[in-house]
Amino acid sequence: MNAETGQRRRERIDRGIKVRTAGLYALMSWRELSYLILPRLVLIAGLLGLPMMMPGMYWKRVISIVCIYALLALVFDFLAHFVGLVSLGGAFFVGTGGYISALLNVKLGLPPLACVPAATLLGGALCTLLLLPCLPLRGVYFAIVTLMYPLLLARVIEALNILGGTDGIMGIDSLPSAWMEQYLVIVLVLAALFGLRRLVNTDLGLVLRAVKDNDQAVRASAMNVTYYKALGVFIGACIGCLSGACLVHIYMWAGISTFALDFSVLPIAATVIGGSGTLVGPVLGCLILVPVSELLRDFGTLRIVFYSLILLGFTVFRSEGLMVFGQRKYHQFERWKSI
């Protein structure tokens, strides 16, 4: 055993893989491939398998809600970390997308599978249009305006008694089958996650990140900063409205509570827990936070106390977030190598 230890050394697995995947893809073996693919596979299979592991209808529904929040958390992370806009607009996006989809379904009689994509695009465009005035500004203005709109819209609906008023819009069709209702949102989360990850690594994504870091240089590079911010907001708003549209078809009801600030705040908490800037972190954060919040219902009012304590703990002891921590540890795995 002794002669052999002299011939071996420990080596970090990722070193060679990182170098070779940085520019061109030249992985040598299945083992190296699996090093990269395995975490992704675990995520995909895990998310898809999740409903089957749930005991009853109640928890299956919780998974759907997790996915709704995960979409919103993805939007928050994308806008905050890759476009440089801190958005409190979760509620705004959900409400807009939800109401549009509900109206298309109830008033025009379109089937849910047509309403959802239509609400995604229409809602995305509408939200972008409403947010356009504050895009040339830097700083907290965007956050303030995104926070203001859902409050404003909810009060407008209540005061003018339009769009169903406080009762909301009832009689919305559900998605064609229970199976689809369960898996549509899961697939959408995966699509949004991997789509955004790809987007931020394209040249367009690079420009978006540049707008965040250094908008003067982007201006000097003959590019319209406001246009790219608007494009980023449009992408984010589309995903947000998509989640809202799915939500109203799951609940078969759209009301003022779709403008509830939970939709703005929980995604931010999930991003903090999961690790901002990783995109996958916020999804993970929702997977933890939403079920925890459900479990804590038994404690009644104390629920908020426990919830706050959990958040506090994460912020103080793991402020980088689970995913950032996990990725670092994963890259530090070592193996024995004979010399």
Next chain:
Amino acid sequence: MTGQPILQVEEVTKTFGGIIALNRVSFEVREGEILGIIGPNGSGKTTVVNCITGFVKASSGRIRFRGREITGKAPHKIAALGVTRTFQIMRPYYSLPAYKNLVIPLFSPRARRTGGWRGGGRLGDRNTLGIDILEEIGFERDSYVPYKVTATLPTGYLKRLELARCLALKPELIICDEVFSGLSMSEIASMVPLIERLQMEGITLIMIEHRLRELFQVASRVMVLNFGEKLVEGSAAEVMADPRVREAYFGSEEVEEVMVHA
């Protein structure tokens, strides 16, 4: 070799509150020349650049590029015409590898139309093109330098990166805001031929400088600003001989020294 006026600045005034940063400054730049702008600190040199490139709006006056009015236009529209600038306080994308800095200007509509610095037509892969531009501007291709994270590069490379960003847009006019400042003598010595080469390629330059000796090597004409007003304009020798310039700016010993070397 100098031709038509390419940039005309007419009676431009800029006030910040009660402070007059520029007071009815007029000058023109002719195609293919290098115009030097000098002046003491706070004399309004950078404000001139900001007014021309649209980063601040002139309070009054007109600026025309190739006969076209550009006063008050948005910075990206002016840059899209080929009027590019470097920043005195460098503004690279510090977190990116050096060559990725050029992917961003190469993504702009102007670069897509013109194909980048050398491109006559279509734009190829932006990463490759970025490395090509960096190599031409003095980043050694076969070293790690173009791939290094920008924050780790020394000032000399960052100054070149500022120029490279302009070049990626296939510029007609580059306004250099103190590209020599903060560089060592040897770095400046290698920068001067680069500036000369850009001029040979038909790019017009405005150079704002404090390094007079190097500026006088390359500049065709020099303009002096003082307290936001144009003092004189002319060849390096004319400007240096002007007593008002001596009084306002240099202090006599330094002038003597520069004159000896010029």
